[in-house]
Amino acid sequence: xxxxxxxxxxxxxxxxxxxxxxxxxxxxxxxxxxxxxxxxxxxxxxxxxxxxxxxxxxxxxxxxxxxxxxxxxxxxxxxxxxxxxxxxxxxxxxxxxxxxxxxxxxxxxxx
Amino acid sequence: xxxxxxxxxxxxxxxxxxxxxxxxxxxxxxxxxxxxxxxxxxxxxxxxxxxxxxxxxxxxxxxxxxxxxxxxxxxxxxxxxxxxxxxxxxxxxxxxxxxxxxxxxxxxxxxxxxxxxxxxxxxxxxxxxxxxxxxxxxxxxxxxxxxxxxxxxxxxxxxxxxxxxxxxxxxxxxxxxxxxxxxxxxxxxxxxxxxxxxxxxxxxxxxxxxxxxxxxxxxxxxxxxxxxxxxxxxxxxxxxxxxxxxxxxxxxxxxxxxxxxxxxxxxxxxxxxxxxxxxxxxxxxxxxxxxxxxxxxxxxxxxxxxxxxxxxxxxxxxxxxxxxxxxxxxxxxxxxxxxxxxxxxxxxxxxxxxxxxxxxxxxxxxxxxxxxxxxxxxxxxxxxxxxx
Numbered sequence: 001x002x003x004x005x006x007x008x009x010x011x012x013x014x015x016x017x018x019x020x021x022x023x024x025x026x027x028x029x030x031x032x033x034x035x036x037x038x039x040x041x042x043x044x045x046x047x048x049x050x051x052x053x054x055x056x057x058x059x060x061x062x063x064x065x066x067x068x069x070x071x072x073x074x075x076x077x078x079x080x081x082x083x084x085x086x087x088x089x090x091x092x093x094x095x096x097x098x099x100x101x102x103x104x105x106x107x108x109x110x111x
Numbered sequence: 112x113x114x115x116x117x118x119x120x121x122x123x124x125x126x127x128x129x130x131x132x133x134x135x136x137x138x139x140x141x142x143x144x145x146x147x148x149x150x151x152x153x154x155x156x157x158x159x160x161x162x163x164x165x166x167x168x169x170x171x172x173x174x175x176x177x178x179x180x181x182x183x184x185x186x187x188x189x190x191x192x193x194x195x196x197x198x199x200x201x202x203x204x205x206x207x208x209x210x211x212x213x214x215x216x217x218x219x220x221x222x223x224x225x226x227x228x229x230x231x232x233x234x235x236x237x238x239x240x241x242x243x244x245x246x247x248x249x250x251x252x253x254x255x256x257x258x259x260x261x262x263x264x265x266x267x268x269x270x271x272x273x274x275x276x277x278x279x280x281x282x283x284x285x286x287x288x289x290x291x292x293x294x295x296x297x298x299x300x301x302x303x304x305x306x307x308x309x310x311x312x313x314x315x316x317x318x319x320x321x322x323x324x325x326x327x328x329x330x331x332x333x334x335x336x337x338x339x340x341x342x343x344x345x346x347x348x349x350x351x352x353x354x355x356x357x358x359x360x361x362x363x364x365x366x367x368x369x370x371x372x373x374x375x376x377x378x379x380x381x382x383x384x385x386x387x388x389x390x391x392x393x394x395x396x397x398x399x400x401x402x403x404x405x406x407x408x409x410x411x412x413x414x415x416x417x418x419x420x421x422x423x424x425x426x427x428x429x430x431x432x433x434x435x436x437x438x439x440x441x442x443x444x445x446x447x448x449x450x451x452x453x454x455x456x457x458x459x460x461x462x463x464x465x466x467x468x469x470x471x472x473x474x475x476x477x478x479x480x481x482x483x484x485x486x487x488x489x490x491x492x493x494x495x496x497x498x499x
Contacts, residue, residue, distance in 0.1 A: 003314055044144045044461040075317045077145045078324040082315040085278065104148075106278025106326075109311045 003110060005083055007069040009034075017055060020070075022048040026079045027070035029057045037061050037095055039087050041080040060097070081105055114416050120184050126164065127191040134160070135195050135203055144461040147197060147322035149204045157206035170210030170361075171231060177210070183419040186364035190412070193368025196464035199471045200320060202365060212237045212284055213358060214300065214350050218341055226282055226302055238280035238305075240271040240328060247273065248484050250286070251295035251348050256330060258287035258299055264334045265289070267301065267309075271328040278312045278326050280305050285330070290345050300347030302339045309333030319470040359432040360422060362479055363439035364415045367408060369468040370446035374404045376463070377450040391453065400449040407442035414438045430492040437485040440475040447472055 005028055010016055012029060027050065029038040038061070042053035050070055057065055073079050084101055085108045088094055094102050116124065138153055139146075148154070161167045169185060171177030180188070192202035211230035215237070218227055229235040246253030256269025267287050277283060282304050290297035303310060309331040316325040342350045378401060381392040391397045418431035447468045451458035458465050476482050 075321045077143065077147070077322040078315065078317050078320075082317075082324065085315070106276075107312065108278060108315070110313060 003082065004086055005069060005071055007071060009067040009069050012054065012058065012065050012068045014055075014058070017051050017058075020051050020054075021072075022051055023072045024049050024074060024076050025070050025072040026076055026083055027054065027057075027068050028083075029054070029061065029065045029068045031064050032066045034067075036087065036091075037065055037097075039080070039083045039095065039098065041076040043076055082108075086110065112417055112420060114413065116187065120187055123180075123184060124187050124191055127166075127188050128194075130160075130164075131191060131194055131198075131203065139196050142197075143322075144196065144464070144467060145321040147201050147204075149206075154204065154206060157203070158208070161203075161207050166207055168208040168210060168231065170213075171208070172216060175216070175227075175231060181419075182360055182422040183416060185361050186415050186419045189361040189364035190367045190371070190415075193365040194372040196467055197322075198372075199365060199369050199468060199475070200323060202368075208233075212239055214239075214284060214341060215302075217350055218302070219338075221338065222302060222341065229281075235281040236276065236279055238274055238276040238283045240274050240277065240283045240285045242271060242273050244270060244272045248481060251298060252293060254286055254288050254298055256285070256287040258289040258301065258335075260289075261334075263337050265299075265301065265337065265340075267303070267330045267333045267335055269330050270313075271330075273316060273325040274328055275323070275325055277305070277328055278315075283310070283328075284341065286347055292345065295348040297345055298348040299344050300341040300350055301335050302341055303333065303335050307333055307335065319474055321467075321470070359436045359479060360415060360418050360428075362475075363411070363418075363432075363435040366439040366443040366472065366475055367411050367415065369464075369472070370404070370408050370411070370443040373447050373450040373465055373468060374401070374408060376465075377401060377404070377453045380454055397453055400453055404446045404449055407446050411435075411439040411442040430489050433480075433485040433488040436479065437482050437489075440472065441482060444469075444472045444476060 005026065009030065024042050024044060026041045028036050029040065030036050038057055040053055040057060042050035046052040054068060084094060084105045088102065088105065089108050089110065093099065134157055138149060149157070158167065165178055168177045169180060169188065173179030189202065192207065193199055197204060211227060215223065215227040215230070226235065226237065230237055241250050243253055243255055245255050256267060256271065258265045258267050267285065269287065271285070282302055285301045285303050286298050287301060288297050289299040310333055311329040311331065313327045313329050316327060318325060341347065381397050381401065382390055384391045414431070414435040418428050418435040421428035421431050447465060451465050451469060454463065454465060457463060460466065
């Protein structure tokens with residue numbers, strides 16, 4: 001099983017978000033160049049799961065965020081940590097607004 | 112055997128209960144249902160509280176600055192500390208402090224300076240790397256990680272599986288085979304800094320515990336100095352057996368807390384929820400489930416306290432500790448299952464903690480020696496011989 005989130009990117013807009021099921025899971029939000037702006041999760045406290053979480057991302061990033069990819073999972077907490085660790089391994093740092101997480105997460109050397 | 116609490120124990124139990132109810136439960140209302148940690152500000156504030164209460168570092172031996180609780184009092188606290196959503200695996204979110212790896216209390220003075228004391232000061236974290244892909248219930252025979260002596264160093268190669276906290280650890284206690292003996296006499300324990308070249312955390316292993324993961328480790332010709340051996344060469348497996356048995360008791364006690372809380376929730380629910388014109392509490396089917404819960408909870412509590420009292424009195428307690436672990440994990444699992452049944456639909460939602468306890472308790476029947484290994488331990492003692 002691949003450990004990276006490598007699903008196809010989708011356009012990030014209200015119409016696409018509304019078409020998603022209200023499930024729990026993890027996601028990447030990126031700009032038009034494919035730079036990941038957020039590694040996030042939709043948890044049980046998001047009223048409509050991934051829909052609510054992605055709406056919050058739209059509010060946070062505005063027009064800069066243009067696409068997303070997601071994975072449904074009930075293990076959204078541990079999978080989120082895993083994706084953060086993978087991002088740190090691949091890029092050397094977390095997305096700007098998530099750098100506080102760096103002191104909390106562990107480290108992987110997956111290759 | 113007298114299971115009544117003395118005055119000091121009564122005070123400690125009541126204080127712990129109040130702490131959970133007034134400090135932990137209100138914070139938990141605002142956390143993700145699968146959260147495993149508090150906001151750092153809250154964490155620091157509550158640690159300051161437990162320190163001022165004299166309860167920080169519960170499992171640290173008194174000679175190292177711990178509060179000097181006996182096993183019975185520690186078990187009673189474990190029952191109280193686990194009565195919240197995250198309580199099974201994160202009792203009070205760790206604000207009562209940890210003790211580090213118990214095996215390090217057997218270390219040399221130099222090793223204590225390098226790893227134990229920094230751990231007790233909260234400066235370093237360790238992880239325990241025993242289980243391998245080849246098995247965990249019989250680790251002495253399953254260990255395939257090899258340690259080969261090369262001058263003043265040992266070269267370790269192999270892998271470990273289901274290791275908790277390795278991705279955040281500063282050091283690992285690694286068990287490796289260092290002789291041709293296929294059993295426990297050929298295993299050595301090494302303390303290894305995780306920044307040692309050749310130490311790799313290869314992947315996260317997701318489990319039923321949605322907030323927590325295990326890891327898979329790989330060691331590629333990792334060079335470890337001779338002075339990092341804990342205990343004797345080929346004597347690693349005998350280290351701290353007494354401590355491992357003793358740890359089994361609070362581990363069992365921690366399973367009882369969620370069962371007690373679930374039972375309280377179910378009683379409230381049964382008295383207030385009406386079906387077919389009367390409260391659930393008036394249905395015999397529900398009454399019997401509540402009674403069976405009470406039997407399971409009391410049975411588990413008696414087993415835990417019996418084991419704890421024997422440990423405190425210096426008697427042999429290996430069978431009692433195994434029985435406590437077996438009974439507490441299985442009885443509490445049954446209690447949570449019945450409580451979900453009593454609650455109906457809401458019982459399986461993340462609105463209530465029951466579904467989390469249900470998932471996490473399933474792991475408790477496997478972790479720290481599965482039920483079958485506990486039975487094996489008891490059978491060896493009861494029948495008076497070691498089975499091959």
